[in-house]
Amino acid sequence: MGRRLSLGPSREEVLNQASDFRERFRSSRGxxxxxxxxxxxxxxxxxxxxxxxxxxxxxPGAVLEEVSDLYANLSRTTWTSDILQEREGVLxxxxxxxxxxxxxxxxxxxxxxxxxxxxxxFRQTLMWEVLESVCAADDTLDVAAxxxxxxxxxxxxxxxxxxxxxxxxxxxxxLAIAEAFYRLLSESELSLDIRPFFLAxxxxxxxxxxxxxxxxxxxxxxxxxxxxHLKDDPDPTASLARVSFLRLAVLHEQSRYELVTxxxxxxxxxxxxxxxxxxxxxxxxxxxxxxxxxxxxxxALDVLxxxxxxxxxxRSGLFGWVLxxxxxxxxxxxxxxLALKELAEAERLLREGRQLTGLADVHSMISCIYRSFGMLxxxxxxxxxxxxxxxxxxxxxxEAHNRMLIAExxxxxxxxxxxxxxxxxxxxxxxxxxxxxxxxxxxxLLREAIRRQKLEPRPVVDIRDRFRPKK
Amino acid sequence: xxxxxxxxxxxxxxxxxxxxxxxxxDEFYRRYFLPLVRRATWKHRLEKEDAxxxxxxxxxxxxxxxxxxxxxxxxxxxxxDHLSINFQRKVLRRAKLVSKWSxxxxxxxxxxxxxxxxxxYDTSDSHGGDY
Numbered sequence: 001m002g003r004r005l006s007l008g009p010s011r012e013e014v015l016n017q018a019s020d021f022r023e024r025f026r027s028s029r030g031x032x033x034x035x036x037x038x039x040x041x042x043x044x045x046x047x048x049x050x051x052x053x054x055x056x057x058x059x060p061g062a063v064l065e066e067v068s069d070l071y072a073n074l075s076r077t078t079w080t081s082d083i084l085q086e087r088e089g090v091l092x093x094x095x096x097x098x099x100x101x102x103x104x105x106x107x108x109x110x111x112x113x114x115x116x117x118x119x120x121x122f123r124q125t126l127m128w129e130v131l132e133s134v135c136a137a138d139d140t141l142d143v144a145a146x147x148x149x150x151x152x153x154x155x156x157x158x159x160x161x162x163x164x165x166x167x168x169x170x171x172x173x174x175l176a177i178a179e180a181f182y183r184l185l186s187e188s189e190l191s192l193d194i195r196p197f198f199l200a201x202x203x204x205x206x207x208x209x210x211x212x213x214x215x216x217x218x219x220x221x222x223x224x225x226x227x228x229h230l231k232d233d234p235d236p237t238a239s240l241a242r243v244s245f246l247r248l249a250v251l252h253e254q255s256r257y258e259l260v261t262x263x264x265x266x267x268x269x270x271x272x273x274x275x276x277x278x279x280x281x282x283x284x285x286x287x288x289x290x291x292x293x294x295x296x297x298x299x300a301l302d303v304l305x306x307x308x309x310x311x312x313x314x315r316s317g318l319f320g321w322v323l324x325x326x327x328x329x330x331x332x333x334x335x336x337x338l339a340l341k342e343l344a345e346a347e348r349l350l351r352e353g354r355q356l357t358g359l360a361d362v363h364s365m366i367s368c369i370y371r372s373f374g375m376l377x378x379x380x381x382x383x384x385x386x387x388x389x390x391x392x393x394x395x396x397x398x399e400a401h402n403r404m405l406i407a408e409x410x411x412x413x414x415x416x417x418x419x420x421x422x423x424x425x426x427x428x429x430x431x432x433x434x435x436x437x438x439x440x441x442x443x444x445l446l447r448e449a450i451r452r453q454k455l456e457p458r459p460v461v462d463i464r465d466r467f468r469p470k471k
Numbered sequence: 472x473x474x475x476x477x478x479x480x481x482x483x484x485x486x487x488x489x490x491x492x493x494x495x496x497d498e499f500y501r502r503y504f505l506p507l508v509r510r511a512t513w514k515h516r517l518e519k520e521d522a523x524x525x526x527x528x529x530x531x532x533x534x535x536x537x538x539x540x541x542x543x544x545x546x547x548x549x550x551x552d553h554l555s556i557n558f559q560r561k562v563l564r565r566a567k568l569v570s571k572w573s574x575x576x577x578x579x580x581x582x583x584x585x586x587x588x589x590x591x592y593d594t595s596d597s598h599g600g601d602y
Contacts, residue, residue: 046513084506129545
């Protein structure tokens with residue numbers, strides 16, 4: 001016969017212990033947990049989180065103060081043999097409660113600090129891995145957020161943070177998941193203080209993914225949805241700043257670079273005021289990218305100066321993006337060895353952070369250095385691999401841009417017919433998305449490719465004629 | 472043994488003498504089973520006994536279907552979360568049925584409301600056991 005193993009105190013008993021713990025904590029503002037015997041404390045702390053969650057909308061100020069102190073105390077402890085990361089789980093729950101109560105109190109900057117704190121702990125946990133597989137089979141999202149699902153707002157917060165990251169990893173898949181996530185959230189019964197936030201951010205995720213895969217025209221509908229939800233949000237400032245960023249990103253995709261450079265500075269300041277460091281870095285990368293296309297290389301490098309100095313404050317994948325832009329700018333300025341060094345480091349960081357869209361960009365940027373050295377074959381090889389990677393990720397506009405670079409390289413190699421094939425494949429994408437400036441360049445290139453074919457009859461045709469069987 | 476399954480640790484009570492087996496089982500129980508019971512209890516608001524049943528079921532699923540290409544700890548957490556949420560759904564559904572069909576005044580009122588809004592009897596349970 002098997003043994004009946006103890007489950008410890010009942011739920012009610014643990015809740016009583018949790019109430020006592022809170023009393024003691026309020027008077028002493030500290031607690032100690034033995035690193036080896038943390039099991040009992042772990043359960044009490046999880047019960048404390050459950051109690052605090054019930055109070056976070058009725059007495060947000062007191063809860064915020066309590067969870068902040070608990071978080072500070074717990075983050076100083078270490079637990080040995082915590083195989084399933086219960087400590088990190090409690091830290092996340094406390095950070096989530098702090099984020100939520102800060103929002104109820106409209107302490108936007110504090111909420112952002114807690115959001116960043118949550119993300120940094122959450123990225124290191126097993127839950128991140130769990131979500132990777134949940135998103136690989138999106139029917140399980142329905143379990144977390146679908147109709148009849150008991151709404152676990154922290155779980156929904158985790159999915160939101162996770163999908164924000166996945167836009168750079170699997171953009172096409174993230175779009176499908178974000179659309180499904182939005183539908184599920186619309187049917188869920190979430191608390192009113194967080195429902196508009198989650199709906200708006202799911203809409204932003206879908207819009208952001210659409211922009212990422214090169215369908216900027218379809219983004220506006222999601223932006224409007226996000227804005228409509230944010231009208232009911234108790235603390236919409238941070239999300240509205242993200243809406244503005246998405247609008248700028250769409251303008252960049254539509255080649256309206258002047259407009260981006262005019263507005264980016266104000267948005268950068270907003271992100272700085274709200275303490276949204278990651279968003280600020282992303283904004284500066286976009287700003288620098290627009291300046292680069294306008295040929296204002298020095299200004300672009302100045303814009304990247306600040307994020308370059310924050311290397312140790314931002315996650316490595318994001319810093320990889322900073323180096324990617326910086327490397328490209330240096331190669332445009334003719335500083336090829338510095339550019340290669342930065343792009344190689346960018347590749348390492350982007351690979352480490354699984355930023356697949358950035359990795360595809362690195363290859364096309366290195367190819368430009370090869371082209372400037374006249375190494376056309378090597379450049380062509382890299383461009384084709386970059387084009388393949390963009391296509392695999394579903395990034396249509398970037399794939400089309402790569403085709404243009406390939407066409408240009410073919411022209412330089414004296415292969416106008418191959419250039420024509422590439423341009424003809426790129427033009428429909430520019431047409432579909434209203435990318436007028438790119439379409440104009442494509443047509444000019446196409447004209448040049450056809451002109452050269454007339455001047456220099458296709459070698460292939462000559463060869464074919466030579467080997468045609470004579471009647 | 473499967474490499475990933477070994478990652479559950481040398482604590483896994485397999486192929487040992489009786490006393491050793493017992494202490495290994497205690498250790499395994501303390502390090503894996505109880506944390507998962509606590510997770511089901513506090514993250515998913517289950518009673519301890521229900522949480523224990525869910526975790527036991529998760530281990531049965533693990534024995535049968537543990538994915539060798541994935542981190543077994545993350546996999547176990549996912550299965551426990553999934554089963555806990557399904558458990559809650561069933562409880563909710565049962566509560567709705569009871570309130571609809573119990574011969575109380577509240578139940579009758581509920582029945583009228585439900586008949587106006589459409590049936591609550593949802594037989595689909597598409598997420599049970601899809602590992």
